[in-house]
Amino acid sequence: MASSSSDNSTPKGEPWVWFTSLGLIVGLTMVAGLLGLVLINGFSVFWAPQVPTVKLKDGSEIIGQFVQRRVRPNSPASDPQYERQYQIGLRELNSTSYVWVDELNITDEKFTRETLGLERMENGPAFIIPKTIVDSTGKQHPFIVPNATVDSAGKFHPIYTTAFSLIRAEVDQATLIRERVLDINQNKIGLVNAEMEETRIALRRAEDRQEPTVELTDKLKTLDLKFAELKKEAEEISKLTALGHIEGIDAKGRSVTIPFAGIVRAWEPNRMTTLDRIGLMFSRMQEFLFDAPREANTEGGLMPAIFGTLVMTVFMSMLVTPVGVIAAIYLKEYAKDGPVLRVVRICVNNLAGVPSIVFGVFGLGFFVYVLGGTIDQLFFSDQLKYNNNTPVFGTGGLLWCSLTLALMTLPVVIVATEEALSAVPRGMREASLAAGASKWQTIRDILLPASAPGILTGVILAMARGAGEVAPLMIVGVVKLAPTLPIDGLAPFLHLDRKFMHLGFHIYDLGFQSPDSDAARPMVFATTLLLIILVVCLNLGAITIRNRLRARFKGASF
Amino acid sequence: MSNARFQARPATDQTGRPDFISIKNFGFWYGDKKALKSMSLDIPERQVVAFIGPSGCGKSTLLRNLNRMNDLVDGIRHEGDIEIKGQSIYDPGLEVISLRRRVGMVFQKSNPFPKSIYENVVFALRVMGVKNRAVLDEACETSLRKAALWDEVKDRLNDNALGLSGGQMQRLCIARAIANRPEILLMDEPCSALDPIATGKIEELIHELKAQFTIVIVTHSMQQAARVSDRTAFFYLGELIEYDTTEKIFMNPGQAQTEAYISGRFG
Numbered sequence A: 001m002a003s004s005s006s007d008n009s010t011p012k013g014e015p016w017v018w019f020t021s022l023g024l025i026v027g028l029t030m031v032a033g034l035l036g037l038v039l040i041n042g043f044s045v046f047w048a049p050q051v052p053t054v055k056l057k058d059g060s061e062i063i064g065q066f067v068q069r070r071v072r073p074n075s076p077a078s079d080p081q082y083e084r085q086y087q088i089g090l091r092e093l094n095s096t097s098y099v100w101v102d103e104l105n106i107t108d109e110k111f112t113r114e115t116l117g118l119e120r121m122e123n124g125p126a127f128i129i130p131k132t133i134v135d136s137t138g139k140q141h142p143f144i145v146p147n148a149t150v151d152s153a154g155k156f157h158p159i160y161t162t163a164f165s166l167i168r169a170e171v172d173q174a175t176l177i178r179e180r181v182l183d184i185n186q187n188k189i190g191l192v193n194a195e196m197e198e199t200r201i202a203l204r205r206a207e208d209r210q211e212p213t214v215e216l217t218d219k220l221k222t223l224d225l226k227f228a229e230l231k232k233e234a235e236e237i238s239k240l241t242a243l244g245h246i247e248g249i250d251a252k253g254r255s256v257t258i259p260f261a262g263i264v265r266a267w268e269p270n271r272m273t274t275l276d277r278i279g280l281m282f283s284r285m286q287e288f289l290f291d292a293p294r295e296a297n298t299e300g301g302l303m304p305a306i307f308g309t310l311v312m313t314v315f316m317s318m319l320v321t322p323v324g325v326i327a328a329i330y331l332k333e334y335a336k337d338g339p340v341l342r343v344v345r346i347c348v349n350n351l352a353g354v355p356s357i358v359f360g361v362f363g364l365g366f367f368v369y370v371l372g373g374t375i376d377q378l379f380f381s382d383q384l385k386y387n388n389n390t391p392v393f394g395t396g397g398l399l400w401c402s403l404t405l406a407l408m409t410l411p412v413v414i415v416a417t418e419e420a421l422s423a424v425p426r427g428m429r430e431a432s433l434a435a436g437a438s439k440w441q442t443i444r445d446i447l448l449p450a451s452a453p454g455i456l457t458g459v460i461l462a463m464a465r466g467a468g469e470v471a472p473l474m475i476v477g478v479v480k481l482a483p484t485l486p487i488d489g490l491a492p493f494l495h496l497d498r499k500f501m502h503l504g505f506h507i508y509d510l511g512f513q514s515p516d517s518d519a520a521r522p523m524v525f526a527t528t529l530l531l532i533i534l535v536v537c538l539n540l541g542a543i544t545i546r547n548r549l550r551a552r553f554k555g556a557s558f
Numbered sequence B: 001m002s003n004a005r006f007q008a009r010p011a012t013d014q015t016g017r018p019d020f021i022s023i024k025n026f027g028f029w030y031g032d033k034k035a036l037k038s039m040s041l042d043i044p045e046r047q048v049v050a051f052i053g054p055s056g057c058g059k060s061t062l063l064r065n066l067n068r069m070n071d072l073v074d075g076i077r078h079e080g081d082i083e084i085k086g087q088s089i090y091d092p093g094l095e096v097i098s099l100r101r102r103v104g105m106v107f108q109k110s111n112p113f114p115k116s117i118y119e120n121v122v123f124a125l126r127v128m129g130v131k132n133r134a135v136l137d138e139a140c141e142t143s144l145r146k147a148a149l150w151d152e153v154k155d156r157l158n159d160n161a162l163g164l165s166g167g168q169m170q171r172l173c174i175a176r177a178i179a180n181r182p183e184i185l186l187m188d189e190p191c192s193a194l195d196p197i198a199t200g201k202i203e204e205l206i207h208e209l210k211a212q213f214t215i216v217i218v219t220h221s222m223q224q225a226a227r228v229s230d231r232t233a234f235f236y237l238g239e240l241i242e243y244d245t246t247e248k249i250f251m252n253p254g255q256a257q258t259e260a261y262i263s264g265r266f267g
């Protein structure tokens, strides 16, 4: 018996088990490869490596951060020659931030300890050799890097120069001031602007109807004054850092002056410890997550896009869930089986296969122009008439994006809900009806709670699809740069009519529309990573809820 | 023990209406398939009637027609009539819901809702719109007591009903079925998934419930039919072969088929 076991104990289909796992392995490899690529590339946005000073054959030098190495185009395949890409920064002087250098041209590479890395509000990063620091009071400090100490074991201990601490302090101060100015410019002046807008519309209306306008013009005047005051205040504040700057030279020996007001971050790439680099990394990550973008979105943070994606996805789920569930209940429980129902089912299922851009076109044509236009005419006619025909809902916005995606993901929810309803044991339905419950009571009290986990599965799928969708959003309300968030402190807090930023569109915009594709590349990966993480988090949240619900039905199998 | 199945219970007082449920020339189709051939029988008030017969003979079909549970099935058709207290259950003026509130049902496979024990029991009252907590509490306790489950669950009324044992669940389903005090209780093989002790409890229960309810029970166990019922109906291939007092059916059946079935020669 035992001897022949190898033949008899293996069921016939068994050898194919590994074959089915092959599919899984292929899938997993692809996912892992994608994640790895995104991780490695996205990570380079945050990491600050050493910055070499590269000497070339012709005697010139460049200072720049190594980006990548590749086989030089046109080099013979038998004897490949490489070239390297460096990010040299100082776009205003070098006209480009990135250069390719033929490896054969490189004669020497050294890490100058004085090299200072600067992340700036404008024109990208800069790598310079600082000479003099002028602080905010106008006092000059020479920039000297003392020799590092080397201990008996030969270990290198960098010394923090007072010069660099000074730079740090000045940058911190400049950042604080910049934030204060931004607060005035965006929030306070924004409020005044909104009020002015309203008053102007009211004024135009009053003029049109030949009503007294004195009060309104007076109000407008006070608002103008307030506006000017705030502007002045902002100027005053920004003057506080106007003096401070760094003077230095670039790789070509040209002298550069960089005001502290324009510096976001300063670091010494060739002197900092690993711990410092990690600190810098976290500081950059924090900016990435919580700050607004700069420099045509290629730098700074993604907060508005993260926020926009989240709000849109949640809002979409809130729209699609009730509609989908109600539709499914009707289809499953009330509609009479027949050719009509079958056609409707086929249509619903086919809806899932329609390219998403088609939904975008529909959203623009129907939601934005027809629905939005009607809403504007009915409720915002004053605004239209007295505000140069500026539409409120008759243009792309959060509401229309959510609605379009809700429509797109509707089949997923409908199908999942129908499945979940069918999966409720027949006994439960019969027990409820036999107890004298009406059909609706049975659906509400028994069927819906019991199918909640299945419905949530559908919602999870819908959310995952909705959060990653870009094409339809581009035409119904997502923009490259939105001045405001869809939720803020201004009544009515949730601004359904506002345009907003979205991670998916951000990726598209960075990758394909950015003027400086080299500068945008790491950002594309970092944003992709973030989008993936966001979708995973949303899903995990929904899955947790689903598992909680499922736990309630655990004993159901007896 | 060997002749236990012939120890029919003595007939209880017969003061109730003899044609409490009256099935008149009733025939039934699932689509084109005739499941019940035209049959007539009267079920007296506050008695236990057992339906017996081999599998697929139409016991459940008839039982499920008494509270129109078969309405859920597509393409059904019936002929003849069923009357409860003289009123046709197909009377267009009678709502199915109110019929089902008067006719409780216990299923073969216990089917508690994934809710708390308490909510399970008071479900029928809730759907009737009862909100008064005292009334619900009272109904919950009485029906659980009647279902002989109260002592086992009184401390965990708010626990999920799916955490009960199979037998407890079935008794819970009985409690649920009697909570709104129906007049009739239909039981479709209520003990088929239970051990002898739980079965014994439920049989005792049936005996007690008889004082208030008219009970129709489908069973595959001759002994059970003999133990709990006053009258027994024997079905075969969709046909009512014999309907008489349980004593008569088991001791002295009128038909050869009945005799063959209860003596275990087929089925």
Ligand SMILES: Nc1ncnc2c1ncn2[C@@H]1O[C@H](COP(=O)(O)OP(=O)(O)OP(=O)(O)O)[C@@H](O)[C@H]1O
Pocket (backbone or CB within 6 Å): B030, B033, B035, B053, B054, B055, B056, B057, B058, B059, B060, B061, B062, B073
């Ligand atoms: N929903 C249905 N659709 C079509 N035919 C059905 C349906 N339910 C039952 N039947 C058929 O009706 C006949 C009677 O079924 P029924 O369930 O009443 O038998 P039963 O006596 O209860 O059997 P069992 O003892 O096995 O429960 C069977 O032939 C069965 O195949």
Ligand SMILES: [Mg+2]
Pocket (backbone or CB within 6 Å): B059, B060, B061, B188
């Ligand atoms: Mg049956």
